Structures are given as C-alpha cells and as structure tokens.
Amino acid sequence: MSEPIVRIAARGDGVTDSGRYAALAAPGDMLLADGTVEPGPNHQQPPCRHFPECGGCQLQHVADDAYRDYLKDRVAGALTQHGLATEIRDPHLSPPNSRRRATLRALRAGKSLVIGFNAERSNRIVDMRECHILRPELFELIDPLRHLLATLLPLRRTGEVHLTLADQGVDVALKGVEAEGYEAAEALTAFGDANGLARLSLDEGHGPEVRYEPEPATITLSGMAVALPIGAFLQATGDGEAALVEGVREACGGASRIADLFGGLGTFAFALGGEIVAAEAARDAVLALQSAARRAGRPITADHRDLYRRPYDVKELAGFDAVVLDPPRAGAEEQVKQLAASAVPRIAYVSCNPATFARDAAILAAGDYKLDWVRPVGQFRWSTHIELAASFSR
Numbered sequence: 521m522s523e524p525i526v527r528i529a530a531r532g533d534g535v536t537d538s539g540r541y542a543a544l545a546a547p548g549d550m551l552l553a554d555g556t557v558e559p560g561p562n563h564q565q566p567p568c569r570h571f572p573e574c575g576g577c578q579l580q581h582v583a584d585d586a587y588r589d590y591l592k593d594r595v596a597g598a599l600t601q602h603g604l605a606t607e608i609r610d611p612h613l614s615p616p617n618s619r620r621r622a623t624l625r626a627l628r629a630g631k632s633l634v635i636g637f638n639a640e641r642s643n644r645i646v647d648m649r650e651c652h653i654l655r656p657e658l659f660e661l662i663d664p665l666r667h668l669l670a671t672l673l674p675l676r677r678t679g680e681v682h683l684t685l686a687d688q689g690v691d692v693a694l695k696g697v698e699a700e701g702y703e704a705a706e707a708l709t710a711f712g713d714a715n716g717l718a719r720l721s722l723d724e725g726h727g728p729e730v731r732y733e734p735e736p737a738t739i740t741l742s743g744m745a746v747a748l749p750i751g752a753f754l755q756a757t758g759d760g761e762a763a764l765v766e767g768v769r770e771a772c773g774g775a776s777r778i779a780d781l782f783g784g785l786g787t788f789a790f791a792l793g794g795e796i797v798a799a800e801a802a803r804d805a806v807l808a809l810q811s812a813a814r815r816a817g818r819p820i821t822a823d824h825r826d827l828y829r830r831p832y833d834v835k836e837l838a839g840f841d842a843v844v845l846d847p848p849r850a851g852a853e854e855q856v857k858q859l860a861a862s863a864v865p866r867i868a869y870v871s872c873n874p875a876t877f878a879r880d881a882a883i884l885a886a887g888d889y890k891l892d893w894v895r896p897v898g899q900f901r902w903s904t905h906i907e908l909a910a911s912f913s914r
C-alpha cells in the first residue's frame with residue numbers, strides 16, 4: 521500500500537499516518553508498498569555531498585517550510601505529552617554557514633588524516649571536504665588542521681577539535697594530541713600566525729594548555745567584550761543568540777530585578793536592563809562575567825553556584841520580578857519546583873531539549889503559571905536538535 525509521509529519523527533525519519541517509518545523522507549513524499557520513497561513538494565536536493573552519511577545534519581532533504589513545521593511539531597508534541605498547549609510561534613531558523621562553534625574529530629591512519637563530524641549513528645569520522653553549516657572562518661581551517669594534526673596526532677589515535685569563533689579569530693582547542701619540544705612549540709606558533717587564530721590550546725591529557733594567544737580572546741555579548749574561557753558555553757549561532765535574547769527580553773517584560781539562572785558568560789545578563797544576579801556553576805565563566813560587568817559598571821552580580829544541588833529556594837527568589845532559566849539538556853526540575861512555589865511573576869525559559877522543557881513547564885503550570893508562548897529556534901540547522909525560548913507569567 522502507498523501512503524503519504526505526514527510528519528517527521530524526533531530522530532528524523534518520515535512517518536505515515538499508520539505509523540510506518542521511512543528514512544530520508546519528507547512530509548508529502550509517498551512511501552510505496554516496496555518501501556521506496558517517491559519525493560513530494562517538500563523534498564529538496566541536499567546541498568552537501570556528505571549528506572546523509574555525515575552525522576552533522578539529518579534533514580538536508582527537507583525544504584525550509586517543512587523543516588520549520590517539524591520544529592513546531594516537536595515542541596507541540598512534547599507539550600501535549602504533559603497535557604499542555606500554547607501559542608507556538610514561527611521558528612527562527614539559522615541560515616546555512618552560520619554555526620560559530622563545533623566539535624570535530626580527527627584520526628591519523630598511516631599517511632592520511634581524516635577530520636570531520638562522526639558519521640550518523642557511528643564512531644567513524646566523515647572526512648570533511650565541504651560543509652554547509654559551519655561559518656566560513658571555521659571551515660577554512662579544516663585543511664590547515666589536517667596538515668597540523670598529521671604531525672601532532674599519534675598514529676591510529678583520534679583527537680578532538682573544538683572550534684569557536686571569538687572576536688579575534690577562531691579559538692582552536694585540540695584534545696588527545698602530543699606536542700613536545702621546541703620545534704613543536706614553534707610549529708604551533710607558526711600555525712596560529714599563519715591562520716590568524718585567536719587562540720590555540722592543547723590538551724595532552726592533563727587539561728587544556730594555551731600555546732598561542734597573541735591577545736586575550738573575548739566574545740562580545742550585547743556589545744560587551746567578555747573574556748572567553750576555553751570550552752565555555754556559547755550559543756551556536758550569532759543570529760540564534762539574537763533570537764533567544766529577543767524572546768528573553770519580551771518574556772521579562774521590563775523587569776527591574778532579574779535572576780539569570782544557568783547564566784554562562786552573560787548572554788542574557790548583558791542583554792537585559794535592571795539589576796541582575798547571574799548564577800552559574802562553571803567557575804571560569806562566572807569570573808569572566810563578573811569582571812566584564814565590573815569594568816562596565818553594570819549592576820550584575822555573579823553567583824558561583826551548582827543549581828542542581830542548590831537551586832534558588834522560595835526565600836531567595838522573593839524580590840526578583842523575573843527569572844531567566846537556561847539549563848543544560850537535563851532541564852531544571854529542582855529549580856522549577858522552587859519557582860512553582862515562589863511569587864516570581866515572570867519566567868523566561870530557554871531550552872535545548874523540548875522533552876525536559878515540557879516536563880518543567882508542567883511543574884510550573886501546576887504552580888499556576890501560564891505558558892504564554894514558545895518560539896522554537898533552529899540554531900542547529902538541518903539537525904534534529906531543537907532549542908526554544910518560552911514565556912511564563914502569572
């Protein structure tokens with residue numbers, strides 16, 4: 521029996537009404553009786569030669585409008601599972617070649633050096649020859665890194681390559697490599713100079729060590745240059761950051777005393793007015809945020825704190841007229857339990873996992889918060905990874 525594909529499942533397969541799954545199928549495609557897929561109007565030619573082998577993208581065969589619908593459906597579906605519904609706004613979708621941070625893997629096998637993302641659902645590395653998601657500044661480093669790593673990676677060993685676009689250029693952090701002696705040190709400096717890097721650090725198994733940094737690496741957040749610690753969290757695209765900031769600003773509604781929980785380097789703290797307490801567990805991020813705020817004379821206080829073990833309790837939450845929450849994928853269950861019992865009138869929730877977001881939203885709803893709206897944000901274009909900004913009030 522032939523059946524149309526009606527939606528895309530969480531992991532990226534196309535699904536029919538009767539529950540048949542088909543890989544690489546878009547809504548509107550026909551799943552034929554023999555299991556083959558006949559492309560429909562939402563099926564597009566994937567732009568990259570590495571698709572679908574490369575695990576960096578799962579949905580390049582889906583046209584943008586259908587991809588936007590998928591982002592909305594995923595959020596709505598997660599909320600439905602908890603008996604919730606709300607306005608799901610049009611998603612923000614990051615354009616191609618906008619990803620400013622990525623983790624790649626590299627392997628030296630004989631004379632060849634492969635570098636790229638892992639293959640889909642596999643540990644094999646797909647040797648990257650083109651990429652439609654990375655910023656050009658990041659992609660331009662792939663070939664030079666291929667040559668450098670051929671000298672730094674021990675034979676048959678894999679290493680990690682962390683790339684982040686800082687204000688001064690690309691911040692490169694290599695893990696699992698070996699660079700002993702004067703010659704190796706010189707080669708690293710020459711590599712940094714030749715490629716205009718912001719910083720080059722190596723982790724030979726004892727934590728990252730900076731080997732090249734002509735001036736302190738920073739990242740500008742809402743006009744504020746903040747020191748960029750190695751490995752610190754940064755929103756994946758600049759435009760995605762702007763979309764999340766816009767959502768958070770609206771949700772906070774001009775509040776004058778705000779707690780920015782899971783605040784990182786201050787993506788939201790520096791974008792908001794008023795008096796702010798920014799809580800975060802990563803010590804280097806807290807120090808960077810605090811010193812940037814002090815230099816600029818901004819009324820932002822950083823709080824070095826593990827919010828899973830010690831969430832802000834009802835007493836501590838009293839006096840804030842808005843709370844921003846941006847937890848890791850696990851969500852913020854303990855923190856939202858405290859919020860549900862608090863008197864805070866507004867919550868801006870930024871999430872990178874619709875499932876834990878919906879679980880936490882249900883706890884807030886049980887505490888009489890209204891979920892006003894959700895805006896999905898597709899920073900990880902063509903992937904099944906979804907982010908969102910949401911507003912709660914009461």
Ligand SMILES: C[S@@+](CC[C@H](N)C(=O)[O-])C[C@H]1O[C@@H](n2cnc3c(N)ncnc32)[C@H](O)[C@@H]1O
Binds near residue numbers: 787828829872
């Ligand atoms: C999704 S990031 C958001 C960071 C920041 N809001 C931003 O947009 O750049 C989550 C942050 O939570 C921090 N984090 C992880 N576990 C934590 C914990 N147990 N307590 C407090 N912060 C934590 C991470 O270090 C990271 O900075």
